[in-house]
């Protein structure tokens with residue numbers, strides 16, 4: 020049974036973990052469920068990167084913090100993603116942000132995106148996190164001639180205006196290195212990837228060592244405002260809290276709290292992992308060492324060579340949760356791999372799974388506190404509720420940073436520039452929430468034609 024945020028009532032603790040390569044290669048430590056009434060100053064709902072990172076930040080500040088997750092560690096995206104460490108979040112490039120809000124805002128956002136990667140690396144070092152971090156080239160590949168020209172122009176702009184160095188690759192450069200079809204040019208940047216489920220485990224370890232209390236298999240089923248804060252009910256317990264941090268991202272139940280209801284669109288992304296490539300396949304594809312790729316399609320394909328020589332290949336998933344594992348969905352993704360790497364035809368698909376990414380209406384994530392005035396100096400409310408979500412499929416570094424920022428905003432200790440769009444306003448409400456799936460189906464049909 021697959022959880023579908025637009026259909027199911029909520030994440031139940033009885034749902035099985037994803038059948039992912041990550042779960043096959045790492046067993047997260049079981050965390051206890053909540054079976055009593057407790058009270059806390061800060062309650063985090065959702066124990067993926069956002070929630071665990073907020074817990075770390077609050078615990079580091081010696082706050083009284085409790086976290087609830089509906090299922091086991093890594094049930095959400097934290098145990099399902101590709102493990103690409105990207106400087107960015109949302110769906111807008113720095114150039115698109117610049118076009119919409121101007122250069123200063125784009126530079127400000129670049130600062131936040133880069134800080135997110137620095138925070139991740141810093142914590143890996145400071146807390147000796149074992150997350151299978153691997154560095155290697157990250158290639159963006161153009162799927163047609165027009166995109167190759169745009170990619171090249173954008174790379175030049177990013178180098179001169181945002182100091183992002185990259186190397187431009189012609190089709191000849193690519194065919195000298197890879198047995199790849201349908202790549203019309205590209206740019207190469209420095210890249211890094213990790214084991215996403217191990218990262219979640221390490222965040223949980225650190226949060227607990229710092230003093231946070233974690234409960235898993237404990238879904239928050241009701242959030243009630245009370246005179247002195249909030250009361251959150253779980254199936255076998257309850258938590259009274261002064262402040263609530265909602266960190267449920269795309270796994271947020273459809274009717275949960277007014278601050279997040281209909282504010283994001285959960286969209287499926289699917290991944291498969293092949294058997295380890297044999298010597299012949301490695302030689303003919305050029306996929307010999309850890310490296311990562313993303314293409315320029317509207318519905319992007321992303322792939323990486325794993326440290327054990329398998330290929331992880333991802334792209335858009337089915338529109339509905341119940342269709343996630345359909346043979347046609349698996350075949351569509353597999354065929355896309357074979358189209359790019361004909362030498363891999365016939366290689367076994369050892370793992371396949373899907374997860375929900377949170378798409379915001381304006382393609383930008385938000386870190387927002389409802390009861391807060393719009394200035395850092397404003398008097399902090401005694402009771403507040405806030406959220407961080409809408410990463411649009413890019414959150415391995417940014418979700419944890421957003422969790423940190425959310426905790427800082429709620430404590431009133433942040434030096435954050437609140438004029439940036441991700442802090443300034445709440446997530447926009449989808450105007451016709453019931454039509455989201457219909458629109459997505461139409462978009463996928465359109466993309467099929469546009470991407471030819």
Ligand SMILES: Cc1cc2nc3c(=O)[nH]c(=O)nc-3n(C[C@H](O)[C@H](O)[C@H](O)COP(=O)(O)OP(=O)(O)OC[C@H]3O[C@@H](n4cnc5c(N)ncnc54)[C@H](O)[C@@H]3O)c2cc1C
Nearest residue numbers: 065067068069089095096097100101102103239374414415
């Ligand atoms: C297939 C796929 C591939 C991706 N690849 C990449 C990538 O390579 N690089 C990248 O940067 N990003 C990637 N992402 C996105 C990235 O994984 C997410 O942005 C990030 O993990 C979000 O973290 P989170 O903590 O906000 O959410 P999640 O990790 O999804 O955590 C949300 C948690 O909320 C819990 N929850 C839900 N409802 C309740 C409730 N009522 N009570 C208590 N808890 C609740 C869930 O159980 C879940 O554990 C990918 C996503 C997917 C799905």
